[in-house]
Amino acid sequence: MIQGTASDVGKSLLVAGLCRAYARRGLQVRPFKAQNMSNNAAVTADSDAAPDPDGQQPHGERPQGEIGRAQALQARACGVPPSIHMNPVLLKPQTNVGSQVVLRGRSLGNCPARTYHQMRQGMMPAILDSFERTCAEADLVLVEGAGSGAEVYLRQCDITNMYFAERAEVPVVIVGDLDKGGTMASLVGTWLLLDQADRDRVVGYLVNKFRGDFSLFEPACATITEHTGWPFLGVVRWFEGAHRLPAEDSLALERPAETSGGTVNIAIPRLSRVANFDDLDPLAAEPAVNLRWIQPGQPIPATTDVIILPGSKATRADLETLRREGWDIDILAHVRRGGRVLGLCAGFQMLGRVVRDPDGIEGPPGETPGLGLLEIETTIGGDKRLLELDAQDRHSGCRLTGYEMHMGRTTGAGLEHPWLALDAAGRTRPEGAVSADGRVMGGYVHGIFASDAFRAHWLEQIGARAAQIDFEARIEAALDALADHCEANLDLDALLALAR
Structure with a gap:
């Protein structure tokens, strides 16, 4: 399980790169995220919706589902079709305090945040069932956390981070974002906030989005490990090709890269x-x-x-x-x-x-x-x-x-x-x-x-006039480049050995 110290630390992209890298090694790989919050979604061929009594949907169409765009991209990186079981709970924000709740591809309607917090533990059996179905197809499942795993005030109703890791018995790797700054404080702060059982579930940490001379940051890694006891598993340098892949949420639009020179x-x-x-x-x-x-x-x-x-x-x-x-x-x-x-x-x-x-x-x-x-x-x-x-x-x-x-x-x-x-x-x-x-x-x-x-x-x-761009091939090339980037920056054999 890949958890982060905050939102937008690069979890989704990192999981996509690891999915493609391990799939290229011949493993059957699947992504999983118990709950995603995003208005960027993708349609799946499978659905949990019941068909009409006569077996026909409007226009002769069969029911289909939806999941977060990030998990659909990760499925593509694995070379498999997206499935509702890869992201069983999808929240699509409609107001500042409410979201449409999608359970296994089927909309349950709009729900205020406080009401959803009370109901989501009841979704855990469906989430664990989807996880088991995903595991049954795979040699390796890469689980993505949501936001920060150290929001301990949410622990009693958590279905995505440490409570899921406990129920599913998966080891956790924590990812910090060096581009944002405060990486040492966020990683040590995560350790301070977690209880001992959750600390023990963490098998190490990664530093993501690094630019420059990493030797200058190495003393910080020593300090992080000294305070937490967590081993340092590697640094992932800044990936320049990220803009060639679909962004997960609208945070990406707050720092848009405008194009110029066109007609x-x-x-x-x-x-x-x-x-x-x-x-x-x-x-x-x-x-x-x-x-x-x-x-x-x-x-x-x-x-x-x-x-x-x-x-x-x-x-x-x-x-x-x-x-x-x-x-x-x-x-x-x-x-x-x-x-x-x-x-x-x-x-x-x-x-x-x-x-x-x-x-x-x-x-x-x-x-x-x-x-x-x-x-x-x-x-x-x-x-x-x-x-x-x-x-x-x-x-x-x-x-x-x-x-x-x-x-x-x-x-x-x-x-x-x-x-x-x-x-x-x-x-x-x-x-x-x-x-x-x-x-x-x-x-x-x-x-x-x-x-x-x-x-x-x-x-x-x-x-x-359009250029001669094969857009789908462009996405595939970007996923391959991301996988190459993961191979060059991380010890994938050591990471795989931590999975169980």
């Missing part, structure tokens, strides 16, 4: 509940594209060619974010100047006349006016639609892969002019909507720009 400017407002923002990674990889995340307090530049409204876990709340930041005014002015706007999933819903949430699924019940740029209306409700997509778009002639993940149902005259015409399994269905002038469009499909031919087609429409 087309794309702006994305940084919504408060932004979700599945890795949709934009393939565009960021294109040299012809200058991609910029607009932070709160910043206007959308008048030089923008395309504004993209990304996914969100709380559509109505983020419509209010648009208005509070004045971005709605910027968007409408951009359209009047002849600019283009694209909405993805919740962003698509925001482009319509109104978003209704009569049952209070994403927040207080009510309705919120949309931007009015498409003749559509959305009602939040019904079963969550989780669907992996592999189809051909008849409009562009391009093959598309991606997924749908939403609860809203959209209606209106705008749907008579769909963005896409998806042809799969012998049937064609329309998807999304396009305005009469063709400059405002949107739909529910996530991951659409990872399809190279479609991305090139879309860029050509907005006046840019």
Whole structure:
């Protein structure tokens, strides 16, 4: 088990690299994270949801599940499909004090934080069952902790860190982040806060994200080991290729790497509940594209060619974010100047006349006016639609892969002019909507720009030329480079010997 001294110390990336490195050695490797909190999620082929009595789902689709994006990437690093059992509990924040709770791929609804703290111990049997199922498939399971394992005030309701390690009988490696600073204090402080039984579960510690001359930090390692008794297991230097892999959560957007030198400017407002923002990674990889995340307090530049409204876990709340930041005014002015706007999933819903949430699924019940740029209306409700997509778009002639993940149902005259015409399994269905002038469009499909031919087609429409990028091969190369980095920085034989 890889635990951290804090959030964002690099646990997810480190586990992904170790997954690929050990898989390349011929081991059957699986990732596991008991509970993840993230609005970046991935669809799984398996599900814990019961099928309809006649065995049919809407549109003839079978139930599918969802897990955190980080565990899906780790599964990919192992060379296996993602499964609901790799991340049995997923929390998707919708408000500052509440999240949608997903248990083994199935949404249980929105839950205030205090209520969830009271109920999560009841999830432990399902979590341990998922862990046992994962172990049954593997030679090695790499378990990722959440946040800090030293939050001892949460120990009685912990399902992710030390209590899970105790129940599952797994050894723990603690990871400190040298880039943040305070590594010595955070590691020794972790030891001070843990009780003796939890201290004994720790088999050593790693130092992550190091830059410079490590010999200068070696005396600190001696001090850490002197105070804790934990052996030093190695240092992982800064991995320059991290930006080529999907980020786990929106912390990554607080320090965005803006691209420049391209011929087309794309702006994305940084919504408060932004979700599945890795949709934009393939565009960021294109040299012809200058991609910029607009932070709160910043206007959308008048030089923008395309504004993209990304996914969100709380559509109505983020419509209010648009208005509070004045971005709605910027968007409408951009359209009047002849600019283009694209909405993805919740962003698509925001482009319509109104978003209704009569049952209070994403927040207080009510309705919120949309931007009015498409003749559509959305009602939040019904079963969550989780669907992996592999189809051909008849409009562009391009093959598309991606997924749908939403609860809203959209209606209106705008749907008579769909963005896409998806042809799969012998049937064609329309998807999304396009305005009469063709400059405002949107739909529910996530991951659409990872399809190279479609991305090139879309860029050509907005006046840019795509580079010859095989985006999926780019991800694979980045995972291999990360595995090489782990091999070069760590004694993987010694780490493997600690597993039991």
